[in-house]
Amino acid sequence: MTEDAGLPPNSPPPQGPAYDLPPPPVSAIDDWQRLSKRNIALYPVLSIGNLAVPLVIAFFIGGRGEGRFFSGPWFSVVAVLAAVLFGIVPWLTTRYRITDTQLQVRRGLLNRKVLTAPLDRVRSVDLESGIVHRVLRLSKVSIGTGVDSSRIDLDALTTTQAAQLQSYLLARKQSPATGSTATAHPIGMPSLANADVDTGSPARGGQHQETELARINWSWLKFAPFSLASLVVVAVVGGFGGQFIGDISVDEQFSAVEGGWDWLAGQALVVLVLAGVVAVIVGWLLLSTLSYVLTWWNLRLTRSGDGTLRLVRGLFTTKTTTVEESKVRGVVMTQPALLRTVKGAELSTLSTGVGNGGTTQVLPPCPREVAISVGHSVLEEEGSLTQVLAQHGKWARRRCHVRAQWGTVFGVVASGVATYFFALPVWLPAAVFVGWAALAVALAEASYKHLGHGITDQHVMSGHGTLGVTREVLERSGVIGWVIRQSFFQRRRGLATLVATTAAGSESVQILDIPLPLAMSLAREATPEAFESFV
Amino acid sequence: MGVATTRARNEGSVTLRDPAYLVDPAAIRYWALKSLVSGLISWVVIFVVYSFVIPDSWRVWAAPLAIALVLWDLVELAVVPRWRYRVHRWEVTTSAIYTRSGWFNREQRIAPLSRVQTVDSERGPLMRMFKLASITVTTASAAGPLTISCLNTDVADRVVADLTAITSRSEGDAT
Numbered sequence: 001m002t003e004d005a006g007l008p009p010n011s012p013p014p015q016g017p018a019y020d021l022p023p024p025p026v027s028a029i030d031d032w033q034r035l036s037k038r039n040i041a042l043y044p045v046l047s048i049g050n051l052a053v054p055l056v057i058a059f060f061i062g063g064r065g066e067g068r069f070f071s072g073p074w075f076s077v078v079a080v081l082a083a084v085l086f087g088i089v090p091w092l093t094t095r096y097r098i099t100d101t102q103l104q105v106r107r108g109l110l111n112r113k114v115l116t117a118p119l120d121r122v123r124s125v126d127l128e129s130g131i132v133h134r135v136l137r138l139s140k141v142s143i144g145t146g147v148d149s150s151r152i153d154l155d156a157l158t159t160t161q162a163a164q165l166q167s168y169l170l171a172r173k174q175s176p177a178t179g180s181t182a183t184a185h186p187i188g189m190p191s192l193a194n195a196d197v198d199t200g201s202p203a204r205g206g207q208h209q210e211t212e213l214a215r216i217n218w219s220w221l222k223f224a225p226f227s228l229a230s231l232v233v234v235a236v237v238g239g240f241g242g243q244f245i246g247d248i249s250v251d252e253q254f255s256a257v258e259g260g261w262d263w264l265a266g267q268a269l270v271v272l273v274l275a276g277v278v279a280v281i282v283g284w285l286l287l288s289t290l291s292y293v294l295t296w297w298n299l300r301l302t303r304s305g306d307g308t309l310r311l312v313r314g315l316f317t318t319k320t321t322t323v324e325e326s327k328v329r330g331v332v333m334t335q336p337a338l339l340r341t342v343k344g345a346e347l348s349t350l351s352t353g354v355g356n357g358g359t360t361q362v363l364p365p366c367p368r369e370v371a372i373s374v375g376h377s378v379l380e381e382e383g384s385l386t387q388v389l390a391q392h393g394k395w396a397r398r399r400c401h402v403r404a405q406w407g408t409v410f411g412v413v414a415s416g417v418a419t420y421f422f423a424l425p426v427w428l429p430a431a432v433f434v435g436w437a438a439l440a441v442a443l444a445e446a447s448y449k450h451l452g453h454g455i456t457d458q459h460v461m462s463g464h465g466t467l468g469v470t471r472e473v474l475e476r477s478g479v480i481g482w483v484i485r486q487s488f489f490q491r492r493r494g495l496a497t498l499v500a501t502t503a504a505g506s507e508s509v510q511i512l513d514i515p516l517p518l519a520m521s522l523a524r525e526a527t528p529e530a531f532e533s534f535v
Numbered sequence: 536m537g538v539a540t541t542r543a544r545n546e547g548s549v550t551l552r553d554p555a556y557l558v559d560p561a562a563i564r565y566w567a568l569k570s571l572v573s574g575l576i577s578w579v580v581i582f583v584v585y586s587f588v589i590p591d592s593w594r595v596w597a598a599p600l601a602i603a604l605v606l607w608d609l610v611e612l613a614v615v616p617r618w619r620y621r622v623h624r625w626e627v628t629t630s631a632i633y634t635r636s637g638w639f640n641r642e643q644r645i646a647p648l649s650r651v652q653t654v655d656s657e658r659g660p661l662m663r664m665f666k667l668a669s670i671t672v673t674t675a676s677a678a679g680p681l682t683i684s685c686l687n688t689d690v691a692d693r694v695v696a697d698l699t700a701i702t703s704r705s706e707g708d709a710t
Contacts, residue, residue, distance in 0.1 A: 352675070481646030481679040484551075488639050501646075501679030508678035520551050523645075530647040533628045534551055 032095040032106065036158045038136045043087025045132050048080060096154060103143065103169065105152055115152050117145045123327050124354045125166040127320040129159065134318065141165055144323075144354050166322060170308050209305040214363060214374045216299035216313075223344040223365035224292035225285050228336060296364040301374065309349070309378070311362055321360060327352045329478030329504035330459065331375045332359065333385055335368065337467035345371035349378060350474065350505030358505040375473070384459045384473045389452025395493035396513035397448045404444035408436040443467075453498075453511045453522060460500060460526050462511045472509045476526045478502045484519060498523065551643070554626035554633045561665040562623070562685035566616035569661060574608035581605060625683040627694060629701060632672055634681050644681045650674045651702045656695050658688065670694055 089109060096105040103122070105115045124144040133139060139162035140155040157165065297315035304310060309328060311321040330350040339345065347363035354360060362378070363371055372385045379385075415432040418424060447466040454461040460479065462472045483499040490496055490513065498511040498519040511519070524531040585594075585601050618638040626633045632651070635643045651672050658668040668691035669684040686694065 480650040480674045480676045481644065481681070483679065484643040484645075486641045491641065499678065501674065501676035503675035507676045517550070527647065529649075530631045530645050531551070533630060534554075534626070534633050534645065 032097045035091055035094055035096075035154060036138055036156060036161065037091075038138055038158065039091040039156060040088055042132060042136055042138055042156060043090060044080075044084040045087075047083040047087055049132070094154075098168075103152070105154065117143060117152055119169065121145045122169050123352065124321065124323040125169050126322065126354075127159075127162050127166060128317065129156075130317045134316070139163070139320075143169065166320070170322060170324070171306055210310075211303045212300065213303055213309075213377050214299065214301040214370070216296055216364075217366075217370075220364065220366040220370075221289060221292060223339060223342065223367075224288045226336075226338040226342055226344060227288060227292075227346075227365050228338060292364060299364070301362050301378075303377075311360065321354070323349075323351050323354050323360070327354075327504070328378065329502060330472065330474040330509075331378055331385075332473070332505070333371050333375055333471045335465075335469045339365050340468060343368050347371040347375050347378075350472075350478075350502070352503040358503075358507070379459065379473060379475075381456060381458050384454075384456050384461055385471060387454050387456065387461065389454045389461060389463045389471075390518065391448070391452050392495070392513050392518075393515055395495055396451060396515070397444075399489075399493070399495070399513050400444040400448040400451070401441065404440035404447070405437065408433065408440050411436040451512060453514055453518070455522055455525055460509070460522065462500075462509050464510075464512060472505075474500060474502055474504070474509045478504055479527050482523045482527070482530065483508075484516075484523075486516075500526070554624035554635055556625055558620065558623045558625065558683070558685045559665075559667055559687040559690070560620070561667055561687070563616045563620050565662060565665045565667055565685060566619055567612055568664075570608070570611040570615065572661075574612055577608055578605060623684065625686075627698065632681055632698070634683055636682070636684070644679070646672065646674050646679060646681055648698070648701050651698065654695055654698045654702065656691050668692075670698075672698065 090107070093109045094105070094107045096103065098104075098119070101119055103117045103119060107113055107115075122143060122145055126142045126144070127139045128142070129139045133156055137159050138156035139159045140153060141157055141162050142154075143152045145152070154162075154165075156162070294315045296313055298318075299313040300311070302310045302312075303325065307325045308322050309325050311319075313319055328349050328351045332348045332350060333345050334348070335345045344365045345363075345368040346361060346365055348359045348361045351358055351360065363374055375385045376382050412429050412433045415424075416429045419426065419428050443466055447464070450463055450465045450469050452461075452463045454463075455476075458477075459473045459475055461474075464470055479500045479502055481501045483501060485497040485499065486495070487497075494516050495513045496516050496519050498514050500509045500511075500523075501507065502509065511522075514522070520535070524535060581601050581604055585597060589597055615638055619636075622635060622638050622641060624635045627648075629648070631645060631647045633643070633645050635641065652675055653673045655671045655673070656668050657671065662668060662685070666688050667685045668688045669682060670686065670691055671680055671682045673680045683691075683694070
């Protein structure tokens with residue numbers, strides 16, 4: 001490989017997007033490369049897909065107008081041609097290349113723009129193929145570099161090229177200083193340069209040895225209906241259905257059936273409600289199971305010898321997420337209320353530079369033991385998901401109760417006002433008070449029980465939740481700083497809200513109402529260097 | 536290690552000392568002037584709303600509310616700046632930065648200098664009247680910027696120079 005861009009080999013790579021850089025002198029390996037030729041087919045199909053609804057509407061509705069320019073069929077034909085044209089332009093104008101130190105992507109027709117990513121800053125490389133992509137055997141590559149900055153997308157390369165690029169980039173960043181592609185990876189770039197042909201299955205992580213951490217087990221499917229995410233889907237579908245039924249009932253305006261309608265409605269109401277409930281339950285079961293299968297088909301979580309974690313999943317849209325393991329700073333195990341009743345849990349990783357808020361869900365709803373054991377193997381430490389957390393004492397418990405009873409105050413005031421204005425029975429506010437207060441006491445006890453913190457040799461833990469329970473585990477070396485927040489009322493009781501700030505995940509892990517001395521010793525033990533001069 | 540860890544935690548009587556330095560005394564006047572400006576605006580708004588906007592029948596409960604708001608602004612003007620001055624403290628060592636801020640509710644922030652990414656200083660038009668500057672130190676976490684407000688400009692310049700010198704020495708991308 002020759003010198004890249006005439007720069008001395010050790011000069012720092014330029015950062016951020018650069019505009020109108022003159023193309024540096026290139027060698028055979030450094031040549032600018034196009035995306036796959038199959039994009040010429042991909043983009044029009046995708047953009048027509050996006051335009052499908054307007055086009056169909058234009059075709060049928062516009063077709064009724066006579067002699068106008070925008071009348072249906074012609075407009076549709078023009079639109080399709082435009083879509084094809086707009087599909088080809090990105091392919092013509094996008095080029096990428098890999099130099100000694102950087103990945104460069106050049107795009108734009110009039111506004112030419114060069115994006116550069118230093119190879120040693122590549123944190124994660126994801127592959128994604130939707131249905132159209134898969135028919136054409138293409139993959140979208142998205143490359144995460146900075147901490148929060150946007151990612152570089154290459155949409156799309158052939159599946160083989162994409163897999164090669166992925167393993168090349170990740171292998172390459174292991175040895176950025178050597179500047180030699182030959183030792184970096186056996187697959188090498190020359191094959192990438194002219195391979196617009198698929199050679200069978202996508203290349204794996206090359207010579208590196210893979211350890212499987214998790215694989216989908218279809219007995220987990222029974223947990224699918226206990227995820228509330230699918231309930232939202234059912235509710236949305238139900239909402240549409242309700243509107244549809246509403247449209248039908250416009251018929252009641254026909255005077256001929258008006259009398260009959262009332263009678264029928266009275267009789268049918270009970271049946272309708274029952275049928276509705278059954279429909280929602282069946283719909284929920286079907287949809288949640290279906291979306292579980294679609295999302296988590298063929299799930300594999302592997303750790304390869306070159307220090308990366310790789311997640312592959314999806315039936316129609318396959319998704320491959322690869323992230324450098326040193327950037328995985330912890331995990332979150334969540335047991336949402338419903339899932340907890342059947343001893344299920346979900347698992348996500350907290351990492352830097354992966355986009356999507358830094359949290360990647362790696363396990364679907366599955367048995368809690370599975371989530372725990374996979375979590376431990378991701379963390380490479382036993383116990384941080386099972387260790388009993390230290391509780392925060394009586395003042396924290398009292399604050400849980402006070403917080404919970406605010407709802408009671410609201411309920412009593414609201415029911416009191418309602419009783420006054422609508423002449424409701426006088427015992428109503430009292431009943432609301434007793435019922436609500438009892439419920440709040442139970443909920444407060446639950447949230448106190450789940451509130452806690454802990455520390456192991458490598459991690460700090462935070463637990464919280466009322467009906468659902470969450471445990472966050474953060475690597476000690478991933479802690480960037482500490483925030484100790486004390487409201488007036490916390491200060492009176494010697495409590496604090498301790499926040500560990502981090503670059504991973506949602507950027508902070510919070511421990512509520514922890515007694516100040518415990519907060520101090522936890523923080524000090526986790527990051528001694530920050531505290532040594534302040535105690 | 537695990538056993539030792541638990542024991543160390545149970546001893547639990549580690550206390551954090553206060554950061555060493557107060558902010559510049561001119562900060563009291565600056566904070567007071569700032570709340571005077573916002574107080575004047577809110578008094579005008581309260582006066583206009585009370586006299587011209589609301590119907591007469593509302594005055595029964597609007598009058599105490601307006602008085603309370605005006606009094607609150609006076610408290611912010613007279614009491615809060617002094618209170619703040621007692622709470623706000625800061626310290627920078629060779630290894631870490633430590634700040635305390637707030638008045639009614641308080642907040643302490645600590646970050647090791649090895650994790651610092653940028654050091655910004657800021658002086659608004661009002662701050663310039665009192666020769667004050669604020670320093671904000673950001674880390675790779677969006678949740679963790681530390682602000683030392685209202686330092687004397689000379690002190691601020693020196694702190695920024697020191698911080699820049701120390702942080703440029705550390706390697707890595709601070710995540």
